[in-house]
Amino acid sequence: MEKRDFGNTGLRTSVLGFGGFHLLEIPLVEAEILLNRYLDAGGNYIETAAGYGNGESERKIGRAVSHRREEYILVTKTGERSKQGCLDSLNHSLENMKTDHVDVLLMHAVGSMAELDAILAPDGAVAGAEQAVQEGKVRFIGISMHGQPDVLVEALRRYPFRAVMSTINYYDRFNFPEIEETLIPLALEKNSAIILMKPVGDGLLYRSAEQAFRYAFSQPVSVVVAGINNRAMLEADLAFAESLVPMSESEKEQLYRDAPELGNYVCRQCGKCVPCPEGLDIPEIFKLEGYFDRQMADGTVTDTAEFALRERLRFWFGNRAMAMEKYGALAVKADRCTGCGECMSKCPYGIDIIRKMGIADYKLAAKSIY
Ligand code: SF4
Numbered sequence: 001m002e003k004r005d006f007g008n009t010g011l012r013t014s015v016l017g018f019g020g021f022h023l024l025e026i027p028l029v030e031a032e033i034l035l036n037r038y039l040d041a042g043g044n045y046i047e048t049a050a051g052y053g054n055g056e057s058e059r060k061i062g063r064a065v066s067h068r069r070e071e072y073i074l075v076t077k078t079g080e081r082s083k084q085g086c087l088d089s090l091n092h093s094l095e096n097m098k099t100d101h102v103d104v105l106l107m108h109a110v111g112s113m114a115e116l117d118a119i120l121a122p123d124g125a126v127a128g129a130e131q132a133v134q135e136g137k138v139r140f141i142g143i144s145m146h147g148q149p150d151v152l153v154e155a156l157r158r159y160p161f162r163a164v165m166s167t168i169n170y171y172d173r174f175n176f177p178e179i180e181e182t183l184i185p186l187a188l189e190k191n192s193a194i195i196l197m198k199p200v201g202d203g204l205l206y207r208s209a210e211q212a213f214r215y216a217f218s219q220p221v222s223v224v225v226a227g228i229n230n231r232a233m234l235e236a237d238l239a240f241a242e243s244l245v246p247m248s249e250s251e252k253e254q255l256y257r258d259a260p261e262l263g264n265y266v267c268r269q270c271g272k273c274v275p276c277p278e279g280l281d282i283p284e285i286f287k288l289e290g291y292f293d294r295q296m297a298d299g300t301v302t303d304t305a306e307f308a309l310r311e312r313l314r315f316w317f318g319n320r321a322m323a324m325e326k327y328g329a330l331a332v333k334a335d336r337c338t339g340c341g342e343c344m345s346k347c348p349y350g351i352d353i354i355r356k357m358g359i360a361d362y363k364l365a366a367k368s369i370y
């Protein structure tokens, strides 16, 4: 399997990483089969978190593959924000995973500037991680967060994190365009390893898994971490990694045009519909809808299974409060749309902009049910 540099750490990671969250859903005997098969196939990156099942994912990894510890890069996360909390959490993690060190300790899901301040304070979690580095229990320190990346961008500016983990897939690129526009270039500039998570958008892109993985592997990232909980899924993901042919720009454009999950509802942020005579910033409003619920509620139910999946995922890491605050600050909001229709014929993706404006306003201005 292809190996890539893990930032400037000197480590080399297999392009497919094994995400440990879904080990919670299967018995130990199955976890042993999956993890060992992954290593046998050339994978070398196993990632989990102290918070996954209160250590259960870590314990399964420890019992399944600690005897092969020198064969893989081991990554865990701490959700603690204080120095002592981080040290205690790490010691539990090491015990759970039957090892004396992890290669990377990620600050888990740092979702606000206040949390970033807390972990970077003199008695914060990063100070604990630094002490652990001195003690040989951690090799490198990183940080993770889902969705809109403003905290991760600020984190990279304020501290030399050696790895940054973010959501990257062809669906959420339109909900959180700052990931590809700002976060990835900054991480590359800082020589920080980029860990890609959610290549199939929490399962949303399951119908297009091969395309989704090709898109993910084609990003300038060190490793694509996939949550795996069954043998068929593992074999499919391994096959995608083995047969990797990077996506060309024209193939990406075709995917953005044709992907069924994007359809004629998700705004591709192309800007071709502006200017609007009423001064509406159409792509900005739809981007805020992306922050709010990843543009998942479109007001139609054509497939009950798909509807249920979207309902489960849409607030998984929507940045609702941020979206509503930014929308509230817009000088011209969606309710100023007169329905003149001037924008509609300009949208290459056939989006019913007038209808979508109403839905976006309904969500972002907290009108009734939301
Ligand atoms: S339909 Fe609404 S959003 Fe489109 S151009 Fe007219 S006023 Fe602007």
Ligand code: SF4
Pocket: 266, 267, 268, 269, 270, 271, 272, 273, 274, 282, 283, 286, 346, 347, 348, 349, 351, 353
């Ligand atoms: S033209 Fe369509 S896809 Fe492009 S910004 Fe406008 S609404 Fe979004």
